[in-house]
Amino acid sequence: MKRVEVKLSLPVVAPLLDIIRELSVDLERTLAAPQALHDLDQDFRGAWIGELLEGQNSDLRSLLSLFDGDFFTEGVIAFDGNNAEPIVRACTAFRLHLRERRLKALGDEVLETGEIDMMGLEEPVRKAFMCYLFLATVQELIIQHLDSTIIGS
Amino acid sequence: MPESRSHTRTDTRAATEVQLEDGWRVVVLNDPVNLMSYVVMVFKKVLGFDETKARKHMLEVHEQGRSVVWIGLRETAEAHVFTLQQWHLTAVLEPDEAR
Numbered sequence: 001m002k003r004v005e006v007k008l009s010l011p012v013v014a015p016l017l018d019i020i021r022e023l024s025v026d027l028e029r030t031l032a033a034p035q036a037l038h039d040l041d042q043d044f045r046g047a048w049i050g051e052l053l054e055g056q057n058s059d060l061r062s063l064l065s066l067f068d069g070d071f072f073t074e075g076v077i078a079f080d081g082n083n084a085e086p087i088v089r090a091c092t093a094f095r096l097h098l099r100e101r102r103l104k105a106l107g108d109e110v111l112e113t114g115e116i117d118m119m120g121l122e123e124p125v126r127k128a129f130m131c132y133l134f135l136a137t138v139q140e141l142i143i144q145h146l147d148s149t150i151i152g153s
Numbered sequence: 154m155p156e157s158r159s160h161t162r163t164d165t166r167a168a169t170e171v172q173l174e175d176g177w178r179v180v181v182l183n184d185p186v187n188l189m190s191y192v193v194m195v196f197k198k199v200l201g202f203d204e205t206k207a208r209k210h211m212l213e214v215h216e217q218g219r220s221v222v223w224i225g226l227r228e229t230a231e232a233h234v235f236t237l238q239q240w241h242l243t244a245v246l247e248p249d250e251a252r
Contacts, residue, residue: 032241033184033238033241033242033243035238035243035244035245036243036245039246048235051235052235052238052239055239056239088191088194089239089240089241092186092187092191092240092241093241095186095187096184096186096241099185099186108185109185111185111186112185136188139188139190139191140188140190143188143190143191143194144190147194150194150198151194151197151198
């Protein structure tokens with residue numbers, strides 16, 4: 001099985017994990033991307049959202065498990081066919097929630113282009129934006145190296 | 154995914170309504186967060202598109218704000234919408250009024 005290991009800088013990534021953990025508490029009960037389900041009756045909508053939430057929480061646990069005790073000794077995270085799919089989805093969930101809760105002030109154009117003077121941002125927004133970019137990098141790495149594994153699974 | 158209730162509903166409908174039920178669109182809407190490469194991968198994974206078709210629909214979403222990615226029976230359309238939403242794309246179900 002193809003496996004990708006990434007060595008991360010602990011001083012850079014550790015503060016971002018605080019944000020990810022805070023968001024994960026919110027996301028236990030909230031869908032990262034609110035969906036328009038007008039065409040479904042109420043009971044069915046409840047079951048639909050419940051299953052989406054269950055899957056979302058399972059994905060988030062996969063991503064959080066990358067940053068367990070070993071990560072803080074080695075600074076290494078690893079992706080393979082077993083965890084690539086839930087992790088790439090979890091990154092999206094966190095990025096959507098970051099936009100909603102921490103990055104609204106930046107505007108969508110900045111989020112799409114990534115073009116902004118980071119040093120001009122206030123500390124909490126800069127940290128949230130760095131987290132947003134970090135999660136995008138994780139996604140890009142997975143898609144670049146494990147795309148065929150995910151599509152074929 | 155949640156069990157579809159379209160069977161029982163469809164059974165009780167008049168023939169004309171059943172015919173209408175046959176055409177449902179799965180529409181994906183643009184968002185500023187998802188990476189283009191991610192959307193292409195999801196289209197390939199969920200809808201079985203090849204690279205060219207996946208990129209075409211991704212660009213349609215990006216440039217026009219929406220793309221109809223699938224048309225067919227309601228039950229299958231619901232399944233596609235649910236799976237696309239599991240991947241955090243904004244996907245909606247619409248009746249296919251062109252049919």
